[in-house]
Structure formats: C-alpha cells, structure tokens
Amino acid sequence: xxxxxxxxxAAEEVVGFDSGAAGLLGLWEPGSRYREKPRxxxxxxxxxxxxxxxxxxxxxxxxxxxxxxxxxVLALIGPNGAGKxxxxxxxxxxxxxxxxxxxxxxxxxTRLPPHRRSRLGLARTFQHSELFRxxxxxxxxxxxxxxxxxYGVLDAALWTRKAREWEEWARWKAELVIDLLELHRYRDRVxxxxxxxxxxxxxxxxxxxxxxxxxxxxxxxxGLSREEKEDLARAIVEVNETQGVSFVLVEHDLEVVMDLCxxxxxxxxxxxxxxxxxxxxxxDPKVVEAYLGG
Amino acid sequence: xxxGESGGKPYETTFPWLLEARARRSPEATAxxxxxxxxxxxxxxxxxxxxxxxxxxxxxxxGLGRGDVAAFITGNRPAWPIYEVGxxxxxxxxxxxxxxxxxxxxAYVLQASGARVVLVEGQEQLDRVLEVLDRTRVExxxxxxxxxxxxxxGKLGDxxxxxxxxxxxxxxxxxxxxxxxxxxxxxxxxxxTAGLFTTSGTTGRPKLAMLSHRNLLAMAHQLYRxxxxxxxxxxxxxxxxxWVGEQMMSxxxxxxxxxxxxxxxxxxxxxxxxxxIAPHFLFAPPRVWERISKDVMAKIEDSDPLKRAVYRxxxxxxxxxxxxxxxxxxxxxxxxxxxxxxxxYWAALRGILDKTGLKRVRRAYTGGAxxxxxxxxxxxALGVNLKQIYGQTExxxxxxxxxxxxxxLDTVGKPLPETEVRIDEETGEILIRSPAVMKGYYRNPEAxxxxxxxxxxxxxxxxxxxxxxxxxxxxDRAKEILVLSDGTRVAPQLVQNKLKFSPYIAEAAVIGxxxxxxxxLLNIDYATVSRWAERRRIPFSGYSDLSQxxxxxxxxxxxxxRANRRLPERLxxxxxxxxxxxxxxxxxxxTRTRKLRRRVIEERYHGLIEAMxxxxxxxxxxxxxxxxxxxxxxATRLVxxxxxxx
Numbered sequence: 001x002x003x004x005x006x007x008x009x010a011a012e013e014v015v016g017f018d019s020g021a022a023g024l025l026g027l028w029e030p031g032s033r034y035r036e037k038p039r040x041x042x043x044x045x046x047x048x049x050x051x052x053x054x055x056x057x058x059x060x061x062x063x064x065x066x067x068x069x070x071x072x073v074l075a076l077i078g079p080n081g082a083g084k085x086x087x088x089x090x091x092x093x094x095x096x097x098x099x100x101x102x103x104x105x106x107x108x109x110t111r112l113p114p115h116r117r118s119r120l121g122l123a124r125t126f127q128h129s130e131l132f133r134x135x136x137x138x139x140x141x142x143x144x145x146x147x148x149x150x151y152g153v154l155d156a157a158l159w160t161r162k163a164r165e166w167e168e169w170a171r172w173k174a175e176l177v178i179d180l181l182e183l184h185r186y187r188d189r190v191x192x193x194x195x196x197x198x199x200x201x202x203x204x205x206x207x208x209x210x211x212x213x214x215x216x217x218x219x220x221x222x223g224l225s226r227e228e229k230e231d232l233a234r235a236i237v238e239v240n241e242t243q244g245v246s247f248v249l250v251e252h253d254l255e256v257v258m259d260l261c262x263x264x265x266x267x268x269x270x271x272x273x274x275x276x277x278x279x280x281x282x283x284d285p286k287v288v289e290a291y292l293g294g
Numbered sequence: 295x296x297x298g299e300s301g302g303k304p305y306e307t308t309f310p311w312l313l314e315a316r317a318r319r320s321p322e323a324t325a326x327x328x329x330x331x332x333x334x335x336x337x338x339x340x341x342x343x344x345x346x347x348x349x350x351x352x353x354x355x356x357g358l359g360r361g362d363v364a365a366f367i368t369g370n371r372p373a374w375p376i377y378e379v380g381x382x383x384x385x386x387x388x389x390x391x392x393x394x395x396x397x398x399x400x401a402y403v404l405q406a407s408g409a410r411v412v413l414v415e416g417q418e419q420l421d422r423v424l425e426v427l428d429r430t431r432v433e434x435x436x437x438x439x440x441x442x443x444x445x446x447x448g449k450l451g452d453x454x455x456x457x458x459x460x461x462x463x464x465x466x467x468x469x470x471x472x473x474x475x476x477x478x479x480x481x482x483x484x485x486x487t488a489g490l491f492t493t494s495g496t497t498g499r500p501k502l503a504m505l506s507h508r509n510l511l512a513m514a515h516q517l518y519r520x521x522x523x524x525x526x527x528x529x530x531x532x533x534x535x536x537w538v539g540e541q542m543m544s545x546x547x548x549x550x551x552x553x554x555x556x557x558x559x560x561x562x563x564x565x566x567x568x569x570x571i572a573p574h575f576l577f578a579p580p581r582v583w584e585r586i587s588k589d590v591m592a593k594i595e596d597s598d599p600l601k602r603a604v605y606r607x608x609x610x611x612x613x614x615x616x617x618x619x620x621x622x623x624x625x626x627x628x629x630x631x632x633x634x635x636x637x638x639y640w641a642a643l644r645g646i647l648d649k650t651g652l653k654r655v656r657r658a659y660t661g662g663a664x665x666x667x668x669x670x671x672x673x674x675a676l677g678v679n680l681k682q683i684y685g686q687t688e689x690x691x692x693x694x695x696x697x698x699x700x701x702x703l704d705t706v707g708k709p710l711p712e713t714e715v716r717i718d719e720e721t722g723e724i725l726i727r728s729p730a731v732m733k734g735y736y737r738n739p740e741a742x743x744x745x746x747x748x749x750x751x752x753x754x755x756x757x758x759x760x761x762x763x764x765x766x767x768x769x770d771r772a773k774e775i776l777v778l779s780d781g782t783r784v785a786p787q788l789v790q791n792k793l794k795f796s797p798y799i800a801e802a803a804v805i806g807x808x809x810x811x812x813x814x815l816l817n818i819d820y821a822t823v824s825r826w827a828e829r830r831r832i833p834f835s836g837y838s839d840l841s842q843x844x845x846x847x848x849x850x851x852x853x854x855x856r857a858n859r860r861l862p863e864r865l866x867x868x869x870x871x872x873x874x875x876x877x878x879x880x881x882x883x884x885t886r887t888r889k890l891r892r893r894v895i896e897e898r899y900h901g902l903i904e905a906m907x908x909x910x911x912x913x914x915x916x917x918x919x920x921x922x923x924x925x926x927x928x929a930t931r932l933v934x935x936x937x938x939x940x
Contacts, residue, residue, distance in 0.1 A: 138332075175331035180441075185562045187332060234442075241444040 044103075045070050045246050046091070046122075046214055051100035053086050053270075060086040062270035065100065066248075068214065068263075073240055073247045075257045075278075078267035079290055084250045085127075085218055087267070091248065092124045092216050093117050105213065119147050123212035125203040127219040133192040137183055137202050140191055141174040144206035177205040181235050197228025201235060208239060214246045215239075221253045229253070233260050258282065266290070305511035305729065309488060310346070310383040310479045312511075312549045317343035323525065323552070328372050329559035329567055337372065339552075345372075345461065347475050349380030352464030354478065356411060356434050356455075360385035363490065365409035365432075367391040367400065367419040370531040370557050373438040373457050375545055377413045378489070380464075382507070383475070385482045389490040389502065390536030392886040393419065394879070399886075401426035406502055407490050407736065410434070413457065417442035420454075436460055484508040490736050491538045491687045494662075496771065496889050502736035503687045505538075512729035513690035514546035516710035520697060521657060523551040527574035528654075530556045532564055537887055539662055542691040543577050569651035576655060579662035581888050583669050583680070586650055588797040590676075592822040595797075596829070601642075608642035611635060612675035620674060622763070625699045635677070643676055652678050659683045661692070663889055664768065666791030667703040674701075682706040684768055688745065688752055690730040694766045705765035715766055716751075717759060723772060724754045757785075774892060776807040782864045784812065786892070789857075789865055796853035797822045801877050803895050804867065805903055813906045814870040815899060816850060817841075817877055823849070838874040838919075838931065847872060847936055854938045869906050871935045873899075875917050906935050 046068035053061040061083040068074050076084040089095040091102055093114035101110045109117055118124075123144075131140050149170075155163040178187055181201050186194060191202060200220055207215050220236075221229050233256060239245050251257050257264060257278060264281040266274040274284040281287055316325075321340035328335050337345075358364060364381040366388060368374045378388045389407040391400055393415060400422045404412065408431050414420045416439040423435055437443060438457045446454060455463075468475060488507045492500040529548070533540035544555050553574075558567035594605050615635040618627040626632060647653040658673070661683030673680040684694040684706035694715060696707035709715045713728035731752045734742035745753050757775060758768040769775065770785035777783055786804040793802040793814060800819035806812040818841050827834055827846065834840040850872055858866040877883040882894050896903065898917070905913040916930040 172331070175333075179331060182560075184332075184560050185566070238442060238444075 044068055045105060046248070047103040048087070048091060049100050049103070051087060051090050051102075052098045053083070053090060053095055054098050059270055061090070061097070063100070064267060064270060064272050066265045066272070066275070068246055068248060071240065071244050071246055072263055073236070073249070073261045074263045074265065075261040076248065076250045076265050076267060077252070077254070077257060077281075077287075078273075081269075082267040082290075083270040084267055086270075088124075088216055088218055088248065088250050092122065115147055118210060118212075121211065121213035122216070123207035123210050123214070124216040125200070125207050125218065125220060127222055129191075129196075129199045129203045131191045131199060131202055131206070134190060136188050136190055137186045137194075137205075138171070138174050138178065138188065140202055141177060141206045141209050142170045144209050145170045145173060148210075173209045173211075174205075177208045180208070180239065181205050195228070197224050197231060200224065200228070200232055204232070204235065208245070212245060214248065217247060217249045219250055219252060221251060221256050229256060236260060254282070303512075303729070305508055305515045306484050307511060308382065308479075308482055308484055308486070308507040309379050309511075309545065309549055310350075310482065313339075313343050313346060313379060314479070316549070316552060320525075320552070324554050325548075325552075326372060326375075326531075326555040326557060327571075328557040329563075332559075334556070334570075342376070345376045346379045346383065348461045348464030348468060349376050350383035350464065350478065351467040351475060352460035352462075353377075353381055353386065353411065354384055354474070355463050355467055356460075358384055358386050358411060360481070362386045362411075363389055363407045363409045364411045364413070365389045365391060365404055365407060366413040366535070367393055367395070367423070368413060368415040368438060368535060369393050369561055370533075370535060370540075370544075371415065371438065372557055373413065373415075374535045377436070377457070378545065382486075382488050383479050383482070385478075385486050387487040387490055387504070390492070390534075390541075392534050392536045395422070395886065396880060397422045397425045401429050402499065403492060403502075404430040404432060411436060413438065415439060417445075420446075424450075482507075484511075487733060487736075489541065491541070492536065493687045494885050494887060494889055496774075496885055496891055500885075501738060501741055504733040504736050505690050506733055509690045509730050509732060510541070510546040511550065512712070513542065513685075513692055513710075514550040516712055516728075516730070517547060517692055517695065518550050519711050520695065523547065523553050523575060525552045527551075527553040527656075528556060528571050529553055529575060530558065530564075530568050530571050530573045532558065532568065533578065534886065537662070538687045538691040539577060539579070546690070565651070569649070572651050572654045574654050575657040575659075577659040577661065577683070579887060580660055580665035580669070583660055583665055583673060584794060586652075587669055587672050588819060588822055590646055590650065591797045592825055596825065605642045605646075608638035609675055611638040612643060612677065613671065616671055616674035620671075620701055620703055622700050622702070639677060646676060647678070652676070655679070657681065657698070659695070661685065662887055664770075664787045664791060666795050668792070668795040670703055684766060686754060686756075688732045688754070689726055689728060690732070693726045693728060693730070700765075702765065705761065705767050707766065708764050709766070715760065718753075721772070722757045722759070722769075724756045724758045724766070724768065725751045726754060727751045776804075776812075778806055778812070778864070779808055779810050780864075784865055789814075789861060789867065790890075792857040792861055793854065793867070796857065798826065798849060798853055801890070803877070803890055803892065805892075805896060809907060811868040812865065813903065814854070814867045815895065815902070816854075816870055816872050818846060818850070818872055820876075837876065838929070841872045841874045842931065842934065847934060851936050851938065858938055867938050869935055869937055871902060871906065871913070871933050874915070874929070874931050874933065875919055878920070880920060881918070902933060902935075911935050 044067045048065040050063050050065050051061050052063055064087055078084050090097050093112060101108055104120060104122055150166050151163040178184060183205060186198055220232060261278055264278045265272055266281050266287045268290045273286045274281050316339045322338050324336050325339045325342040326337050364386050366374055366377055381388050389409060391403045410431055411434045412423055412432050413436040414423060420437055435454050436457050437454055440456050484507045486507060487504045488510055489505055490502040491505060493503055531544045548555055556571045558564045594602060611634040615627040615631040618631050655678050658678050658680045660680060670680055681696040681701055683692050685692040693713050694707045694709050716725050718725055727750045755772050756768050757772045758766055760766055770787050774786060775783055776786055789804045790802045793799050798819050799816055801817035803815045804812055820837050823846060824840060827840060832843060832845050834843060840846060854867055854870055879886050884890055902913045902915050912932050912934045914930060915933045916928055918926050919929045920926055
C-alpha cells in the first residue's frame with residue numbers, strides 16, 4: 001500500500017515517463033497500474049453479519065447483513081425506512097451497531113473509527129454531496145488524500161522537498177481520477193455552482209483517488225437527470241471493470257439497479273427479505289409487495 | 295530554414311525523410327506538446343521520429359505494405375500524425391474520417407478507400423466501425439484510448455490492438471531488425487500518394503483526392519516562402535485532422551518550418567488550452583472566427599456602461615486603423631492611426647485579445663469557405679492580422695493568399711509562388727496549375743478527367759475574376775449561383791455572410807433561384823440569443839421554443855433589416871423565417887466542415903419556402919428532430935414568416 005512507502009515518488013517516476021513508447025506518449029491509462037495489483041484472491045471483501053441498530057427504542061436495522069464478493073457491484077434496495085442507509089453507515093463506521101460485526105479484508109473493523117476504515121481501503125460518497133463548496137474540483141479531490149499526508153506544519157511553512165513531493169504526488173493521484181471520470185474541464189472550477197451530476201462525479205473522484213477496494217455510495221443517482229445518471233453509471237462500470245473496485249450502492253432507481261448491479265439485497269423494516277441476482281430479486285413476491293403494497 | 299534540402303526542388307522529398315532530417319539536425323527541439331493529466335508534455339523531434347519509426351514497424355508487422363490504405367478516425371491528438379507518417383513510411387496512404395461521422399459516412403470512406411487498418415480515437419468511434427465492419431475490408435482496428443475497452447474483451451478475437459501495443463510491437467521489431475525501417479523508407483518516393491482526402495461534398499458524396507508527398511510539400515514550401523514561420527512559433531492543432539486544412543498546418547507546414555504544434559487535452563477544454571498556449575499563428579474556418587467575434591460582442595453587451603463606452607471608443611479607433619491598413623502596399627496604418635491604435639490597445643483591446651487567446655497572433659488565416667468581410671474587418675480592428683486563403687482539397691488546401699502588405703477585404707489574395715491561376719473565358723470558372731495539384735481522384739478516372747486537363751489545369755468549380763493588379767476574387771461555387779427570375783445573378787454566400795454578421799444569427803440559407811426575390815431561412819445563435827432573452831427576462835424552454843418567441847423574431851427582423859441596408863437593392867432578403875431546428879451535418883443539411891448543402895435544405899423545407907413566396911405569414915412545419923439520447927422524433931410547429939422591412 002502506498003502510504004507504507006518511505007518517500008512518495010514524483011509524478012514522472014510513477015508513470016515511468018520517458019521509459020519506452022508508452023511512457024514517451026504519456027499513453028498508459030491509469031487503469032493499467034491498478035490492474036497489475038494483486039486482486040483479493042478469493043472469498044469476500046466485505047462481510048456484514050447480523051447487524052442490529054437502535055435509536056432510542058426504534059430498531060432501524062434488525063439482524064441484517066450481506067456478503068460482498070471481490071469485484072461485485074451490490075445494491076441495497078427497499079422502501080423508505082427499511083434501514084438501508086443505517087446499514088451503510090454501520091459499514092462506514094458512522095454508527096456503532098448494538099450487535100453483529102463488519103469484516104473487511106478478513107479483519108474485524110466493527111469498532112474502528114471511520115478514518116481508519118478509509119485508510120484500509122473503504123471509501124464512501126454521500127447522498128447530499130459533502131464537498132468543500134468553495135474549493136475547486138482538484139482541491140476537493142486532493143483533500144480526500146489528507147489521511148495520507150506525510151508532512152507537517154513546519155514542512156509546509158518552509159515548503160521543503162518532502163512537502164513539495166507529497167503535493168506533487170497528490171496532484172498526480174487527483175489527475176488520474178480526473179482523467180478517468182472525465183472532469184478535465186471542471187478541474188479548476190469551484191464546486192459551488194457546478195451541475196449536480198458533476199458534483200456527484202467529483203464526490204466519486206474523491207473516493208477513488210484514495211485507491212479504495214470498496215466504495216460505499218449512498219443514493220448516488222438521487223436528483224440527477226437521465227443523462228447524468230447514465231454518465232455516472234458508465235463511470236462506475238468503468239472503475240469496477242478496469243480496477244476491480246467493488247461497490248455497495250443504496251439506490252432507489254430500480255432501472256439503474258437492474259443495469260448496474262450483479263447482486264441485490266432487498267430490505268424491509270430492518271431485515272433482509274430477498275437476495276440474489278437483480279432479475280430474481282425483482283420477481284420475488286415479497287419484494288414486489290414491499291414496493292407496491294408498502 | 296526548411297529541412298531536407300538537397301538540390302533540385304526543395305519539395306522533392308517525403309514526410310518520413312524530412313522527419314529523419316529534423317530529428318538529426320535538432321533532436322532536442324520541441325516538435326509538439328500534448329496536455330495530459332493537466333500538464334503540457336513536451337515531445338522533441340527525436341521523440342517524434344522514434345514514435346513514427348515504431349508505428350511504421352508496428353503497421354509493417356500487421357502486414358501493411360506499398361499500395362495499401364490505412365484510415366484514421368480521431369480528433370487532434372499525437373497518435374494521428376504518428377500513425378499517419380508511420381503509414382507513409384511504408385508507402386501506405388492514409389485517409390481520414392471526421393470524428394463525428396455517422397456509421398454510414400464511416401462505411402462510405404472505408405469502402406471507397408479499401409482501408410485495411412483503421413485507427414480510432416476511442417470507444418465511440420470503435421462502435422461506429424464495428425457497426426459497418428462487414429461492409430469494409432478492415433482487418434485490424436487500432437484503438438488510441440483504451441477506456442471502456444473491457445466491454446469487448448474476448449468478444450472480438452484479435453481484431454483490436456491498442457495504439458500503445460502497436461508501438462511496443464514496432465519497437466520490438468526495431469530492436470530485432472535495426473536496418474528494417476531505413477530499408478522501408480528507402481523504397482518510398484515523393485510521387486507516392488501520401489494521403490487520400492475527402493472533398494467537401496456540398497453537392498454529393500465526397501470524392502477522395504490523391505495528394506502525393508510532393509503535392510503537400512510543394513504547397514507548404516510555397517506558403518513558407520511567402521509567410522515564413524519561426525521555429526519558436528506556437529500553433530494549436532484544433533481543426534478536424536480529416537480536413538486538408540489541418541493536414542496542411544499540423545503536418546506539411548510543420549515539417550517544412552519546424553514550429554511547435556500543441557494538442558489540446560480534450561475537445562471540450564480546447565479554448566482554455568488555446569488561451570494557455572496563445573499561438574503565434576493560426577488557421578481556422580469562418581465558423582471559428584464568427585464564434586470568437588460573436589462571443590466578444592455578446593460579452594461586451596453584458597458588461598457595464600463604462601466598459602462598453604471604453605470598448606466602443608477603442609474599437610472605433612481600431613476600425614479606423616484597420617481601414618487604413620487594408621490598403622495595397624501597407625503592413626500597418628499611417629503614424630497617427632498607429633498611435634490611436636496603440637492607445638486603444640492598452641485601453642481595451644489588449645484585454646479582449648488576451649481573453650480570447652489571440653494576443654500573440656502575428657498571422658491568422660481563414661479558409662475553407664468564405665468569411666464575411668465584416669468579420670475580417672472586425673478582426674483587423676481588434677488587431678489580428680487575418681488573411682484570406684483560397685484553395686481546395688484538390689490543390690492541397692492553398693493556392694491563393696494575401697501577402698502581408700496587400701491584405702484586402704474584397705479579394706482572397708494573390709497566387710502563391712509557382713502557382714498559376716486563370717479564369718475560363720466561357721464559364722468564368724477559376725482554373726489552377728501548380729505542383730500542388732492532386733494526382734487525381736482515387737479509383738475514379740472519370741471524375742479525374744472532368745476535373746484535370748491533360749496539361750495540368752485544375753477545374754475548381756468556383757466562379758471568380760482576376761483584378762488588374764492580380765488579385766483573385768471568388769464569387770461562389772459555380773453550382774451555388776442563383777439566378778432570380780429577372781436574370782439577376784446572386785452569390786448566396788455574400789448575402790448569407792451579411793446576415794451572419796449579426797451576433798444573433800448563427801446560420802442563414804438564402805434561397806431564390808428562379809424566383810422574383812430572395813428569402814432566408816435562419817438559425818438563431820443559441821448562445822447569444824439565450825443570453826439576450828435572459829437579460830430581458832423572456833422565459834423559454836430550449837432552442838425550439840426560443841427560436842419562435844415573438845420578441846426574438848422582432849430582434850431578427852431588426853438584424854435582417856440592418857444587413858439589408860448594406861446590400862444592393864436586388865440582393866436584399868425580403869422575407870425570412872426562423873427555424874426551430876438547427877442545420878446539422880447528421881441530418882445532411884451541412885457537410886462535416888459545416889458548409890450548407892443547399893439542395894438538401896431546399897428539398898427539406900420545400901413547403902415552407904413555397905409558403906414564403908405565396909405571401910403567407912405562417913406555415914405548419916414538420917421536421918425530424920434528434921433528441922439528446924439519439925432518438926428521432928417528428929416535430930410539428932407553426933413557423934411564422936416575417937417581412938424584412940416592416
């Protein structure tokens with residue numbers, strides 16, 4: 001993992017610039033570097049078991065859980081109040097469950113605070129974008145790399161080599177995701193005032209810059225136009241396919257879920273009522289009833 | 295100094311030879327830059343040479359050889375010239391397809407050229423080729439940007455290769471057989487066809503003009519003799535690579551003069567990248583100059599009264615200076631006007647030039663179609679040395695240009711060195727003879743016979759005249775000239791250009807062949823008109839809606855009246871209508887270089903045109919609209935027909 005490295009290499013060293021045809025053309029794609037990384041060999045990346053969440057006397061999640069395979073795109077669906085977002089918040093560490101456990105890459109992280117989880121490779125995006133509104137797109141993405149910052153106040157004040165190199169590296173990481181999610185023309189624009197679809201993409205970019213294994217997305221499609229939805233869906237598929245990143249989406253838009261996901265977990269009243277491939281879950285009588293009769 | 299001179303005519307050489315000479319002579323000089331990951335990356339002539347060498351050997355490994363054709367469908371990115379000159383190193387001709395072409399157009403060019411390999415920019419172009427693959431001879435598709443390719447993995451066998459892998463393969467071969475490349479380039483000759491270029495095709499399917507290395511380089515040398523370009527000058531590659539105009543600058547003139555070509559990061563960041571580079575010279579078709587002028591004018595309208603007043607004074611001084619500079623024998627206006635222009639520059643024009651990226655421009659060309667003289671004058675008023683170019687694909691792009699000390703509004707300039715121009719006495723058609731005249735049309739001897747005379751004269755299909763002091767005046771395409779019912783001959787472009795000088799009119803089609811007077815179909819300029827409407831708090835829901843608003847129609851009426859005042863009586867537009875759909879290449883109403891296809895337009899809007907001449911004041915127009923997701927729907931709307939003079 002990159003934060004274990006003693007010194008962050010400068011951008012040109014990362015690319016292997018000027019070493020052979022691809023380097024000469026600056027032609028290699030960001031994906032190639034990720035692809036060469038060993039994938040998680042087998043089994044699950046994320047295991048969520050028997051979670052129970054209570055707020056006062058209200059039970060939000062009652063014994064729900066799921067299992068995320070490597071490279072999977074998993075959707076949590078269900079009517080309002082089914083406990084999807086609460087379950088997601090347990091995974092990202094915002095809520096501490098009364099019962100149950102969360103295992104990430106074979107390690108129990110149930111008691112770990114959110115920022116430690118993100119350093120392990122568990123990133124998330126938000127339903128209402130939580131970007132720094134007065135900062136530019138590239139600054140927002142670089143802010144997401146803050147947990148990996150390797151220099152302190154003194155280095156920053158003196159602008160030492162250590163600080164410069166880190167900033168260069170962070171900028172490089174940001175540029176990779178800018179290219180991946182086609183944010184070039186927004187790079188230096190202030191986030192406030194960008195269309196909602198672009199803000200969602202910036203949010204995803206910030207998560208991806210951290211080289212996550214799993215990205216948790218809370219209603220990524222909410223409030224987007226049809227075209228924006230398609231763009232975002234394409235970006236998710238691209239990242240999933242080329243970099244092997246797994247996704248857990250909480251999503252209302254069933255059309256998106258059907259197109260995008262390999263595995264669907266349907267919830268109602270804090271419990272899992274059906275699970276499986278999208279077509280199968282969509283036909284499940286309990287799911288149909290929860291959606292139509294609920 | 296042009297590279298590769300060795301006795302005889304300097305253009306008796308080839309692109310691969312010139313490239314090698316440049317790489318030897320100035321290996322460390324910047325050949326081109328490419329903005330990637332937010333940084334301008336520099337590529338030297340040695341880098342360029344090595345990449346071309348590997349590309350050539352990569353294509354050789356795919357089995358390409360003399361007489362084959364290699365196609366490309368890309369935007370402005372280094373892979374294009376590298377691939378093109380790489381193919382030429384093997385004696386393979388290249389053919390370009392416009393990046394936004396629909397599958398049918400792609401199929402047509404691939405079939406007509408018989409291309410065996412095609413380079414595509416990315417997934418979108420790849421899909422277009424795959425759709426029509428079985429109608430072509432394509433055996434291998436080279437993909438530049440691999441994004442999205444995972445979808446095809448395992449489905450297409452070995453049909454696909456990435457550009458990167460092609461280069462790697464070539465490099466491997468180069469290491470195994472170091473003498474191979476030199477042997478291959480030794481076998482080519484200046485007479486080889488360097489490329490097949492699609493003609494503009496305003497009246498039918500485009501033809502493929504065969505231009506040899508000698509043709510293209512002769513044109514570049516002649517232009518260079520007239521307008522020398524420094525090796526430290528910057529140029530931004532921004533026109534479609536399939537168009538001869540871009541080939542002429544980014545490859546032919548680039549190899550001859552050795553300036554720096556800059557490739558933008560993405561099409562949508564072009565203008566920011568353009569501004570960062572601030573090129574020293576540029577070549578752009580009329581629509582780019584129209585766009586820049588309209589943007590500036592609209593921004594001025596939006597600014598506060600003080601700024602507007604300063605701008606008005608400055609541009610008035612600019613116009614005064616421009617009128618006095620655009621006189622035979624002058625490179626600059628007389629001294630008092632130079633002082634005024636200097637003041638105007640520091641008061642207002644400098645900021646405008648800086649914002650538009652034109653601040654360092656020393657020489658600018660317009661060509662490909664006729665640019666209204668109002669725009670030429672406006673550019674000179676701002677301080678941009680804009681000159682007309684006249685030429686066509688069949689003469690490698692340029693035959694006639696304004697010398698720096700003889701720029702005029704009413705002509706397109708004088709013939710380049712070694713170029714003869716004369717007017718056919720019977721038909722008034724412009725004829726050209728020069729070493730840049732094409733070898734002929736590819737696999738079309740009949741069309742070649744019609745266009746090229748045995749003693750080397752090219753029939754341009756344009757009508758024009760030569761002034762006593764040797765300037766060429768072009769009226770229009772011969773096929774485009776309209777004859778009104780009283781016998782008045784009208785060059786519609788002239789009238790259209792007057793209309794299009796309005797910042798609110800994006801396109802105008804003037805109609806009137808065999809009719810008593812002229813009428814016009816207009817496209818509003820969505821950017822400026824929508825801003826205009828927002829300022830006046832006129833609500834609208836999109837282009838269609840906006841184009842029919844009574845306030846907008848009134849605005850158009852004023853603009854048409856203003857244009858009419860500057861036209862002779864018989865050439866005035868009497869009636870006009872604002873269309874609720876823009877003319878578009880995808881609908882066949884324009885060519886890919888955005889020239890109107892009059893025949894298609896007259897056919898499609900026949901009912902409306904008839905109604906205009908019947909004197910009706912509205913017409914129920916039905917047209918096919920393309921939605922954002924590509925679906926097509928029939929739309930019907932009442933279009934109002936207005937009289938130009940109230």
